[in-house]
Ligand SMILES: Cc1ncc(COP(=O)(O)OP(=O)(O)O)c(N)n1
Protein backbone atom coordinates (compact mmCIF):
# COMPACT_ATOMS: atom_id res chain seq x y z
CA UNK A 1 0.00 0.00 0.00
CA UNK A 2 1.44 3.33 -1.12
CA UNK A 3 1.21 6.71 0.52
CA UNK A 4 1.22 9.93 -1.50
CA UNK A 5 1.69 13.10 0.53
CA UNK A 6 0.15 16.23 -0.99
CA UNK A 7 1.44 19.65 0.04
CA UNK A 8 -1.00 22.34 1.17
CA UNK A 9 -0.51 25.93 2.32
CA UNK A 10 -0.46 26.31 6.13
CA UNK A 11 0.70 29.03 8.51
CA UNK A 12 2.82 26.50 10.40
CA UNK A 13 4.99 24.93 7.72
CA UNK A 14 6.48 25.90 4.40
CA UNK A 15 5.80 23.64 1.42
CA UNK A 16 9.42 22.50 1.63
CA UNK A 17 9.23 21.65 5.34
CA UNK A 18 5.97 19.78 4.96
CA UNK A 19 7.46 17.64 2.15
CA UNK A 20 10.63 17.12 4.22
CA UNK A 21 8.64 15.92 7.25
CA UNK A 22 6.63 13.46 5.14
CA UNK A 23 9.90 12.13 3.67
CA UNK A 24 11.49 11.87 7.12
CA UNK A 25 8.47 9.86 8.22
CA UNK A 26 9.06 7.38 5.41
CA UNK A 27 6.73 8.58 2.64
CA UNK A 28 8.30 8.11 -0.79
CA UNK A 29 5.76 9.84 -3.03
CA UNK A 30 5.27 13.59 -2.88
CA UNK A 31 2.84 15.73 -4.87
CA UNK A 32 3.58 19.45 -4.96
CA UNK A 33 0.16 21.13 -4.93
CA UNK A 34 0.21 24.92 -4.63
CA UNK A 35 -3.23 26.14 -5.62
CA UNK A 36 -3.46 29.79 -6.62
CA UNK A 37 0.30 30.34 -6.31
CA UNK A 38 2.09 32.14 -9.16
CA UNK A 39 3.92 29.82 -11.51
CA UNK A 40 7.32 31.34 -10.60
CA UNK A 41 6.95 30.42 -6.96
CA UNK A 42 5.67 26.94 -7.86
CA UNK A 43 8.80 26.50 -10.00
CA UNK A 44 11.09 27.68 -7.20
CA UNK A 45 9.52 25.28 -4.68
CA UNK A 46 9.48 22.46 -7.20
CA UNK A 47 13.22 22.75 -7.81
CA UNK A 48 14.01 22.54 -4.09
CA UNK A 49 11.52 19.80 -3.26
CA UNK A 50 12.48 17.72 -6.30
CA UNK A 51 16.10 17.75 -5.13
CA UNK A 52 14.99 16.64 -1.66
CA UNK A 53 12.93 13.84 -3.21
CA UNK A 54 15.96 12.72 -5.22
CA UNK A 55 17.98 12.54 -1.97
CA UNK A 56 15.31 10.29 -0.45
CA UNK A 57 14.82 8.33 -3.72
CA UNK A 58 11.19 9.43 -3.62
CA UNK A 59 8.82 10.02 -6.53
CA UNK A 60 8.06 13.68 -7.18
CA UNK A 61 4.96 14.78 -9.05
CA UNK A 62 3.44 18.20 -9.65
CA UNK A 63 -0.26 19.06 -9.51
CA UNK A 64 -1.77 20.60 -12.66
CA UNK A 65 1.38 22.03 -14.30
CA UNK A 66 2.34 19.79 -17.19
CA UNK A 67 4.81 22.18 -18.84
CA UNK A 68 6.63 22.75 -15.57
CA UNK A 69 6.90 19.01 -14.93
CA UNK A 70 8.55 18.55 -18.32
CA UNK A 71 10.81 21.58 -17.98
CA UNK A 72 12.14 20.46 -14.59
CA UNK A 73 12.21 16.71 -15.28
CA UNK A 74 9.80 15.84 -12.47
CA UNK A 75 8.59 12.24 -12.29
CA UNK A 76 5.08 13.17 -13.31
CA UNK A 77 1.91 15.20 -12.95
CA UNK A 78 -1.53 14.86 -11.44
CA UNK A 79 -4.43 16.07 -13.61
CA UNK A 80 -8.06 16.58 -12.67
CA UNK A 81 -11.22 16.70 -14.69
CA UNK A 82 -10.77 20.43 -15.42
CA UNK A 83 -7.03 20.31 -16.19
CA UNK A 84 -5.17 19.58 -19.42
CA UNK A 85 -6.71 16.42 -20.91
CA UNK A 86 -4.58 13.38 -20.10
CA UNK A 87 -4.27 12.48 -23.80
CA UNK A 88 -2.71 15.88 -24.50
CA UNK A 89 -0.42 15.59 -21.49
CA UNK A 90 0.70 12.13 -22.62
CA UNK A 91 1.43 13.42 -26.14
CA UNK A 92 3.43 16.31 -24.67
CA UNK A 93 5.29 14.35 -21.96
CA UNK A 94 5.83 10.99 -23.64
CA UNK A 95 5.71 7.65 -21.89
CA UNK A 96 8.41 8.25 -19.28
CA UNK A 97 6.34 10.57 -17.07
CA UNK A 98 3.80 9.36 -14.55
CA UNK A 99 0.34 10.79 -15.19
CA UNK A 100 -2.32 10.52 -12.51
CA UNK A 101 -5.96 11.36 -13.17
CA UNK A 102 -8.76 12.30 -10.78
CA UNK A 103 -11.88 10.14 -10.81
CA UNK A 104 -15.18 10.36 -8.97
CA UNK A 105 -17.05 7.75 -11.03
CA UNK A 106 -16.38 4.49 -12.88
CA UNK A 107 -16.87 6.41 -16.15
CA UNK A 108 -14.04 8.78 -15.17
CA UNK A 109 -11.80 5.76 -14.48
CA UNK A 110 -12.55 4.17 -17.86
CA UNK A 111 -11.87 7.44 -19.70
CA UNK A 112 -8.52 7.89 -17.93
CA UNK A 113 -7.45 4.31 -18.58
CA UNK A 114 -8.32 4.63 -22.28
CA UNK A 115 -5.91 7.56 -22.63
CA UNK A 116 -3.10 5.98 -20.65
CA UNK A 117 -3.27 7.28 -17.08
CA UNK A 118 -0.78 5.51 -14.79
CA UNK A 119 -2.87 5.79 -11.65
CA UNK A 120 -6.18 7.17 -10.46
CA UNK A 121 -6.72 9.58 -7.56
CA UNK A 122 -10.25 8.61 -6.54
CA UNK A 123 -12.29 10.78 -4.25
CA UNK A 124 -13.28 12.54 -2.21
CA UNK A 125 -13.67 9.94 0.49
CA UNK A 126 -15.26 12.54 2.79
CA UNK A 127 -15.58 16.31 3.14
CA UNK A 128 -12.29 18.19 3.35
CA UNK A 129 -11.34 21.86 3.41
CA UNK A 130 -8.09 21.16 1.54
CA UNK A 131 -9.91 21.36 -1.82
CA UNK A 132 -12.70 23.66 -2.99
CA UNK A 133 -15.59 22.56 -5.23
CA UNK A 134 -15.56 18.93 -4.17
CA UNK A 135 -17.21 16.24 -6.29
CA UNK A 136 -19.84 14.07 -4.54
CA UNK A 137 -18.46 12.23 -1.51
CA UNK A 138 -17.76 8.54 -2.16
CA UNK A 139 -17.48 7.02 1.30
CA UNK A 140 -16.53 3.37 1.64
CA UNK A 141 -19.51 2.28 -0.44
CA UNK A 142 -18.47 4.46 -3.36
CA UNK A 143 -15.00 2.92 -3.43
CA UNK A 144 -16.34 -0.60 -3.10
CA UNK A 145 -18.79 -0.05 -5.98
CA UNK A 146 -16.28 1.52 -8.37
CA UNK A 147 -13.51 -0.97 -7.52
CA UNK A 148 -15.83 -3.92 -8.06
CA UNK A 149 -16.93 -2.51 -11.44
CA UNK A 150 -13.25 -2.18 -12.33
CA UNK A 151 -12.59 -5.82 -11.38
CA UNK A 152 -15.62 -6.95 -13.40
CA UNK A 153 -14.22 -5.21 -16.49
CA UNK A 154 -10.64 -6.32 -15.89
CA UNK A 155 -9.36 -2.78 -15.22
CA UNK A 156 -6.33 -3.00 -12.95
CA UNK A 157 -4.93 0.55 -12.88
CA UNK A 158 -3.72 1.49 -9.37
CA UNK A 159 -6.25 3.53 -7.38
CA UNK A 160 -5.27 5.98 -4.67
CA UNK A 161 -8.05 7.07 -2.29
CA UNK A 162 -8.13 10.78 -1.40
CA UNK A 163 -10.09 13.37 0.54
CA UNK A 164 -10.39 13.87 4.27
CA UNK A 165 -8.73 10.55 5.10
CA UNK A 166 -7.26 10.03 8.58
CA UNK A 167 -5.28 7.25 10.26
CA UNK A 168 -8.49 5.74 11.64
CA UNK A 169 -9.97 5.31 8.13
CA UNK A 170 -7.08 3.35 6.67
CA UNK A 171 -8.11 -0.17 7.74
CA UNK A 172 -11.57 0.15 6.19
CA UNK A 173 -10.31 1.86 3.03
CA UNK A 174 -7.79 -0.94 2.42
CA UNK A 175 -10.63 -3.48 2.32
CA UNK A 176 -12.18 -1.77 -0.73
CA UNK A 177 -9.23 -2.81 -2.93
CA UNK A 178 -7.43 0.51 -3.44
CA UNK A 179 -3.66 0.31 -3.76
CA UNK A 180 -2.80 3.51 -1.95
CA UNK A 181 -3.98 6.62 -0.16
CA UNK A 182 -3.19 10.31 -0.64
CA UNK A 183 -3.09 12.49 2.45
CA UNK A 184 -2.51 16.11 3.25
CA UNK A 185 -4.40 17.63 6.19
CA UNK A 186 -4.19 14.74 8.61
CA UNK A 187 -0.38 14.83 8.44
CA UNK A 188 -0.11 18.62 8.52
CA UNK A 189 -2.50 18.91 11.49
CA UNK A 190 -0.68 16.26 13.54
CA UNK A 191 1.31 17.37 16.59
CA UNK A 192 4.32 15.74 14.94
CA UNK A 193 3.95 15.24 11.17
CA UNK A 194 7.07 13.03 11.02
CA UNK A 195 5.87 10.48 13.58
CA UNK A 196 2.31 10.64 12.18
CA UNK A 197 3.64 9.81 8.71
CA UNK A 198 5.66 6.93 10.18
CA UNK A 199 2.56 5.63 12.01
CA UNK A 200 0.56 5.77 8.77
CA UNK A 201 3.32 4.04 6.79
CA UNK A 202 3.32 1.23 9.34
CA UNK A 203 -0.45 0.88 9.13
CA UNK A 204 -0.12 0.64 5.35
CA UNK A 205 2.36 -2.19 5.78
CA UNK A 206 5.47 -0.21 4.92
CA UNK A 207 6.80 0.28 8.43
C1 LIG B 1 -3.87 11.90 -5.90
C2 LIG B 1 -4.76 13.04 -6.26
N1 LIG B 1 -6.04 12.79 -6.52
C3 LIG B 1 -6.88 13.80 -6.83
C4 LIG B 1 -6.40 15.10 -6.92
C5 LIG B 1 -7.30 16.24 -7.30
O1 LIG B 1 -6.94 16.79 -8.55
P1 LIG B 1 -7.90 17.90 -9.20
O2 LIG B 1 -9.25 17.31 -9.31
O3 LIG B 1 -7.27 18.43 -10.42
O4 LIG B 1 -7.93 19.03 -8.11
P2 LIG B 1 -6.70 19.94 -7.64
O5 LIG B 1 -5.82 19.08 -6.78
O6 LIG B 1 -5.95 20.40 -8.86
O7 LIG B 1 -7.34 21.05 -6.88
C6 LIG B 1 -5.04 15.32 -6.65
N2 LIG B 1 -4.50 16.54 -6.72
N3 LIG B 1 -4.24 14.28 -6.34
Ligand SMILES: Cc1ncsc1CCOP(=O)(O)O
Nearest residue numbers: 128130131163164183184185
Ligand atom coordinates in the same frame (compact mmCIF):
# COMPACT_ATOMS: atom_id res chain seq x y z
C1 LIG C 1 -6.53 17.38 -3.65
C2 LIG C 1 -7.79 16.73 -3.27
N1 LIG C 1 -8.62 16.19 -4.20
C3 LIG C 1 -9.70 15.63 -3.69
S1 LIG C 1 -9.76 15.79 -2.03
C4 LIG C 1 -8.24 16.60 -2.01
C5 LIG C 1 -7.60 17.09 -0.76
C6 LIG C 1 -6.85 16.02 -0.01
O1 LIG C 1 -6.34 16.56 1.15
P1 LIG C 1 -6.83 16.12 2.62
O2 LIG C 1 -6.14 14.83 2.93
O3 LIG C 1 -6.33 17.25 3.49
O4 LIG C 1 -8.32 16.05 2.60
Ligand SMILES: [Mg+2]
Nearest residue numbers: 064079080083
Ligand atom coordinates in the same frame (compact mmCIF):
# COMPACT_ATOMS: atom_id res chain seq x y z
MG1 LIG D 1 -5.96 19.82 -10.83
